[in-house]
């Protein structure tokens with residue numbers, strides 16, 4: 058298991074001020090609407106089915122399910138986003154999911170046919186309690202489906218900025234299979250996803266209740282063949298990170314010397330890793346623009362680059378934009394086509410430093 062050594066108290070991260078609203082990306086809205094439709098056509102076709110989502114955020118996935126009148130429950134501790142979900146008619150319980158929560162839900166609503174979670178399970182250090190809760194809440198033939206950034210992609214792309222306070226675990230199929238087995242569960246399917254720089258959607262079921270898809274063994278074998286589990290592989294990753302750091306800092310220093318304006322695009326959690334590792338402050342990046350109102354007017358963690366509203370980007374356009382939200386590159390570059398038409402260039406740093 059690849060994981061952080063330090064743990065931030067959960068209430069300090071997930072509270073009324075939690076600023077990440079999943080519906081902020083049109084591309085991600087489509088991703089989750091597609092999955093909701095898929096669930097409604099497969100796992101949720103029985104008699105009065107019930108789906109629970111852990112970390113439902115602003116309701117980006119449950120919205121379509123709620124509109125179809127299916128029994129559902131979102132578990133979401135962060136008030137900011139839980140309220141946004143509730144306002145749309147989604148049934149939300151404002152709390153952290155853990156074993157005790159699972160048992161309370163089981164008592165009140167009965168077993169769940171689907172328990173789903175996106176970009177949340179990797180945030181939770183008390184993973185044992187989560188899996189015990191899932192084992193308690195899941196119906197005999199139910200599935201627990203979750204998707205999170207994939208260690209294989211992180212190593213392939215040297216996307217070191219996926220390592221930050223909230224991302225406590227970086228899962229692989231091997232680590233998920235081993236983890237599931239300790240709680241009477243089994244990994245029965247894996248699906249590689251292109252979102253957020255590369256993720257895997259894992260399906261767990263009660264051990265022996267479903268036949269695992271061939272993809273499960275294939276991915277584990279592939280991970281074994283490429284030594285994803287060895288320290289040497291991760292040391293190689295570490296040295297590539299330092300090359301990216303050095304290249305990015307030299308590029309920004311050269312641009313500064315040439316009198317070019319550089320701004321950041323997307324005050325992502327990921328960017329805190331990049332800017333703090335590289336020592337990139339407001340001397341090298343004037344400000345970071347971000348469409349999230351809760352982030353605007355504040356400073357980025359550690360290096361204190363001002364965060365400004367999205368419209369600050371074009372008034373006037375900078376010479377270069379450091380794309381911290383590179384996982385949304387396609388959506389952002391399409392939206393900001395005029396920036397390039399005006400002669401602007403994007404700076405990317407994953408998998409290596411380059412301008413486009």
Ligand code: SAH
Pocket residue numbers: 071072075077079111112113114132133134135138152153154155174175176177180181
């Ligand atoms: N599923 C959304 C949100 C991911 S952000 C998406 O993929 O876009 C992670 C979310 O998990 C946050 O909204 C946070 O408040 C929530 N969260 C963190 N710990 C949790 C826990 N123990 N139980 C339920 N939700 C949790």
Ligand code: TYD
Pocket residue numbers: 077081082083322323324325326327328346347348349352367382384385388389392
């Ligand atoms: P996200 O992808 O969640 O990255 P992380 O998990 O590292 O925080 O965050 C994307 C950020 O980029 C979010 O703060 C919103 C912002 N953003 C824009 O400003 N404009 C856009 O067009 C998009 C898609 C995102």
